[in-house]
Amino acid sequence: MPIFAGDFLMRYMAEKQKIVYITRRERFNAAHKLYNNKWSVEENEAFFGKCSNKYYHGHNFELFVTIKGIANPDTGMVMDLKKLKQVIKDSVTEQLDHKNLNEDVPFLKGMMPSIENIVVSVWDILAPQIENGQLHSIKLIETENNFVEYFGE
Numbered sequence: 174m175p176i177f178a179g180d181f182l183m184r185y186m187a188e189k190q191k192i193v194y195i196t197r198r199e200r201f202n203a204a205h206k207l208y209n210n211k212w213s214v215e216e217n218e219a220f221f222g223k224c225s226n227k228y229y230h231g232h233n234f235e236l237f238v239t240i241k242g243i244a245n246p247d248t249g250m251v252m253d254l255k256k257l258k259q260v261i262k263d264s265v266t267e268q269l270d271h272k273n274l275n276e277d278v279p280f281l282k283g284m285m286p287s288i289e290n291i292v293v294s295v296w297d298i299l300a301p302q303i304e305n306g307q308l309h310s311i312k313l314i315e316t317e318n319n320f321v322e323y324f325g326e
Contacts, residue, residue: 190243191243191244192241192242193241193243193244193251194239194240194241194309195239195240195241195250195251195254196238196239196240197237197238197254197257197261198235198236198237199235199236199238199261199262199265200233200234200235200236200266201234201236201265201266201270201271202232202234203231203232203269203270203272203273203274204229204230204232204273204274205229205231205232205286206224206226206227206228206229206230206275207221207224207225207286207287208221208227208275209285232315232316234269234313234314234315235313235314236261236265236266236295236311236312236314237310237313237314238299238311239308239310239311240252240257240303240306240307240308240309241306241307242306242307250305251305251306252303252305252306253304256304257303260299260302260303261299264298264299264302265298265299268280269291280294280298288319288320288321289321292312292313292321292322295311296308296311296323296325299311300325308325309324310322310323310324311323
């Protein structure tokens with residue numbers, strides 16, 4: 174019986190390991206202000222608006238950590254989500270939750286605590302800790318209208 178190209182492709186796709194993406198969501202609350210000390214109060218207010226308030230302001234952040242990889246045939250998982258949850262908690266959310274991001278977080282010291290800078294810092298912390306897969310993206314939601322995504326680029 175002849176083998177058709179379609180049959181070969183179907184067998185190849187069935188045997189090829191599939192990459193899946195899995196996401197864990199965590200939440201934290203934190204305060205910050207966006208303020209450049211090199212600028213005057215007026216310049217900061219003109220650029221950052223209310224976000225430069227000298228008394229800070231807070232957000233209820235949502236953090237989405239997506240990893241990708243091939244599911245382990247014995248567990249059916251790329252990474253045990255209980256382990257991923259613990260890594261995120263120990264390394265990130267415990268450091269950020271109910272903190273002043275300008276003052277209280279060692280990995281943000283000396284940095285403008287914008288959501289762009291926060292997400293890159295979180296990536297740098299989490300990427301080496303991912304088991305049996307790799308970090309694909311991090312999404313950080315600051316408000317219902319503002320969020321940032323980072324893919325390690």
